[in-house]
Amino acid sequence: MSGCLCLPCNKRPTPKAGSSAATKVDSLQKKPTQQPPPQPPSKNMDAVERLKSGFQKFKTDVYDKKPELFEPLKEGQAPTYMVFACSDSRCCPSVTLGLQPGEAFTVRNIASMIGPYDKTKYTGTGSAIEYAVCALKVSCIVVIGHSRCGGIKALLSMQDGSADNFHFVEDWVRICHPAKKKVHAECKMLPFDEQCSILERAAVNVSLDNLKTYPFVKEAVANGKLKLVGGHYDFVNGKFETWVSS
Missing domain, CATH: 3.40.1050.10 (Carbonic anhydrase)
Incomplete structure (x- = not known):
């Protein structure tokens, strides 16, 4: 079973083309959705959470940005x-x-x-x-x-x-x-x-x-x-x- 929980939503009327409302909707739709950057680890953080946060920062800042380094390592x-x-x-x-x-x-x-x-x-x-x-x-x-x-x-x-x-x-x-x-x-x-x-x-x-x-x-x-x-x-x-x- 997927871990995604989908909730029903109410449809809103589609604004008419050329209207200021339509322009605002188009502008919002064109902006890419960005995840907030992982927070740096804190010394006051729970020990296990510190590990999770540290890995997430590594994955975002290093692993995901250097496929040329990590892909070959999958083979040996x-x-x-x-x-x-x-x-x-x-x-x-x-x-x-x-x-x-x-x-x-x-x-x-x-x-x-x-x-x-x-x-x-x-x-x-x-x-x-x-x-x-x-x-x-x-x-x-x-x-x-x-x-x-x-x-x-x-x-x-x-x-x-x-x-x-x-x-x-x-x-x-x-x-x-x-x-x-x-x-x-x-x-x-x-x-x-x-x-x-x-x-x-x-x-x-x-x-x-x-x-x-x-x-x-x-x-x-x-x-x-x-x-x-x-x-x-x-x-x-x-x-x-x-x-x-x-």
């Missing part, structure tokens, strides 16, 4: 990049890097970390990497750290032998314990915040090294079909830097 995807980024709400890679739908196969987690090849411990990460490299044939994997990262701060704050405060967080960030050891050894005289900033980049390098333990990644890199890139997004100062993993 062929992204250039695989992007690992932090789950931090301030660091959306599609926004900060201007990535369009279809450009990047993206994984976000605490501190954008990648564990080493392990068929039992890191299967979620491993399956995403395998699909991106073996099925989608991405040509570049980018791992992006960022300023004031809570995961990095947690890693640097952890004391050996102390009890964990979370069910999962501490065990996860221990992936980059080698980076923490390096920072402690080389930068222990620096203030804590400066150590965190250095560790943000060092942790990215550990994840890049861990990527090379995946046999299909190692093979693609050796054959020149895949590049591994590190990145750091400083949202405090509005800076973004990259480096290629050797």
